[in-house]
Amino acid sequence: MSRNNDDRLGAKPTDEAPVAAAEVTPGPTTSETPTLPGQGGIGLNFAVPTEFVELPSKGHFYSPDHPLHNAETVEIRHMTAREEDILTSKTLLKKGVALDRLIESVLVDKRIKVDDMLTGDKNAILVMSRLLAYGADYNTRVTCPACYEQVNFNFNLNDHRLAHPDNCEGVEFERTSNNTFKFTLPKTKVVVETKLLTGADERWLSKLSEQKRKKKNTSDSILSDQMKLFIVSLNGVTDRNQIGQFISYMPASDSRFLRKAYNEITPNLDLTQDFECPSCEHETELEVPFTAEFFWPK
DSSP: OOSSHHHHHTOOOOOOOOOOOTTEEOOOOOSOOOEEOOGGGOOEEOOOOEEEEEOTTTTTTSOTTSTTTTOSEEEEEOOOHHHHHHHTOHHHHHHTOHHHHHHHHHBSOTTOOGGGSBHHHHHHHHHHHHHHHHOSEEEEEEEOTTTOOEEEEEEETTSOEEEOGGGOOSSOOEEOTTSOEEEEOTTTOOEEEEOOOBHHHHHHHHHHHHHHHHTTOOOOOHHHHHHHHHEEEETTBOOHHHHHHHHHHOOHHHHHHHHHHHHHHSOEEEOEEEEEOTTTOOEEEEEOOOOGGGSSOO
16 A cells, blocks of 8 residues: 555545555655645645565564564655656666665665665565556566567566565575575585675675676676675585685586575565467466666556
8 A cells, every 4th residue: 555645735535445566564654745835835745655565584684783674574665756867877877786776765764775685675675666656567578488589578566476485395404593594415415504695795796797797708607606605604614715616616416406495595576477478389487577678668
């Protein structure tokens, strides 16, 4: 349910049904009430609407001193022209920080820092911000994985679910008191301890990728770089050089298992939707692509 819609123009409450959004919770009126000049010097008071977004992590993986510790929801403002300016800033886009600045702008609690947020929680805010601003329909071009034909497909952003380790049934793992997760690799039997990636980790990966691109380093090491970030220890060994060497020579079956297991336990929005190619009739599931069109629908 939208918050503050009535307060914006002083309208009386009605019985009209709110727009359906599974991750929205009503709350009290916000104090953010800008005043616009009106006729005869009378001001027009309005409050920017806010929503409560359900966090995939449920606040379970933050330290006790973090603002999101055990917080199941976070309050965000609806996007305005200010956020659209952020999304079109050439400087921010070039630096690759436009989406982070957007999240910072819509967060009501300014104690929350994007760098300290879990990736899945950031994704939830981005999806809800886009849904509230432009609606649930997201029509974009996708590539069929069978015939490689590019076709138009309409995603429904309301069609998603929250993924959380408590609901993970596809992999065996041990959660530690430090909010890390341990898996036993099937081939080498190595016990791998992993952590959840944050906004700071994402930014580091992005910078590393950009550096390699500028140096024309064509080696595709995205998966290895990501594993180097989320692996905390191997059989209790925390030395980064040894971890890097193991990743380089890890059997492919273990690498595939680890990546799948890590994705399973990561709290996130599951945005996969059924897809049928109109060209070859191939049926599969596709994830919602975060392209430039995501915040600028046609």
